[in-house]
């Protein structure tokens with residue numbers, strides 16, 4: 241326990257000093273600012289606390305965003321893994337669709353906002369679909385690569401020991417592809433955050449993007465900055481949550497990589 | 505030319521045994537390049553048979569055809585008189601490359617339990633049977649909880665053997681199972697297979713390029729040579745059922761058999777070297 245604790249302290253000491261220095265510098269550097277656009281950090285943090293650190297603020301500004309993000313990312317993850325697995329297990333189909341996929345992937349998700357508005361309106365469904373569409377590609381393409389990269393001998397093991405289709409998927413294909421799937425999902429998560437904010441600037445469902453735009457239009461500049469701080473913290477926490485899940489599910493992979501690394 | 509020894513020698517374990525595996529006219533070509541010319545052989549219940557031949561002769565190809573992992577281009581395989589066209593429940597295979605044939609994301613226990621689960625065992629009974637199979641090959645509960653790649657090569661091959669044995673197969677096929685471990689581990693694993701075969705009355709067909717190993721382990725040795733490969737001869741090995749590395753390998757009969765198999769295999773190389 242003690243070593244674990246001191247390790248943790250070391251990490252804090254190594255990683256946290258720079259952010260602390262920057263925040264302190266920002267605090268004192270902006271303390272006497274009279275610029276409308278660059279208010280003192282103290283007033284930004286004041287707005288941040290007022291807008292975000294209470295249940296009413298969270299309910300109207302954060303919850304709608306989390307819901308969109310969860311739905312959009314969830315749809316992308318499920319459909320990307322399913323389609324990626326089908327393509328990865330069907331080389332002929334994969335080859336035939338590869339050029340099309342590469343073109344579709346190259347389109348930035350946010351560029352499709354106008355089309356999606358025309359097609360699906362400005363409500364929640366449109367936003368979920370846009371987030372799902374944008375974050376679908378890295379998951380799909382990484383799943384394809386992951387599935388194709390599964391050790392071929394393991395498919396023969398599955399054959400000799402007569403695994404059924406489901407067992408072959410759950411015990412060979414998905415675990416074998418999981419490191420790649422996670423890599424794709426990590427990229428997809430940051431893409432979905434970007435599309436979330438942009439999509440929330442249309443329509444009036446609340447959420448961070450909506451709040452950000454409203455604050456800017458109302459010249460509530462320190463609230464606007466506060467929303468950006470909230471966005472940064474949200475992205476950071478999402479990333480930590482993602483890494484925790486990855487640590488658990490890919491434990492075998494992390495340990496194996498460490499071992500291979502130490503053998504070299 | 506070739507004298508096919510009757511498989512019913514006086515000391516053989518299979519005097520009145522049932523036929524487990526039969527290859528009839530089994531041959532294979534890759535894209536019109538013949539690798540195995542059509543061959544016939546039989547493995548009887550309770551027998552330990554080794555197929556021996558130099559690298560590249562087609563041993564893996566033969567074993568894959570026997571396991572129905574790939575269709576042969578001629579002839580047929582019968583297990584207990586049933587024609588086999590896809591992997592069957594009674595036939596288990598230990599692959600040559602243990603490090604790639606075990607799931608790196610599953611514990612040793614889960615690796616061994618997986619075929620049992622696939623065959624319909626409950627989680628609990630698969631676990632019990634898997635632990636029992638691991639105990640048979642000398643792996644305890646601690647090893648059972650580790651990942652396969654955390655074990656030494658010899659231990660990993662033991663896991664692969666346990667996985668193949670867990671479902672109590674009628675026939676165990678092994679593809680050069682000890683080719684990539686050191687000499688001491690190899691001797692240990694050979695003796696492990698001797699003991700398991702005796703205690704569990706297994707029927708084993710093992711492929712190897714190592715003549716000593718083939719003679720040491722076998723009731724009969726099937727010697728392959730030539731391109732395309734054919735059965736040069738089938739040699740009965742009457743060294744008794746209890747063998748050990750020192751005395752058996754020191755016996756004059758062992759040296760004789762070894763020389764004989766060596767001659768059979770070298771026969772084909774006369775043209776190239």
Ligand SMILES: Nc1ncnc2c1ncn2[C@@H]1O[C@H](COP(=O)(O)OP(=O)(O)O)[C@@H](O)[C@H]1O
Pocket residue numbers: 534539557558559560561562563564565566
């Ligand atoms: N999938 C394949 N396609 C074409 N040729 C193959 C294939 N597998 C093996 N061979 C060839 O068949 C011959 C026998 O190979 P193999 O059965 O692996 O021999 P062994 O196991 O005795 O070393 C070799 O010349 C090898 O190059």
Ligand SMILES: [Mg+2]
Pocket residue numbers: 563564565600680
């Ligand atoms: Mg081989």
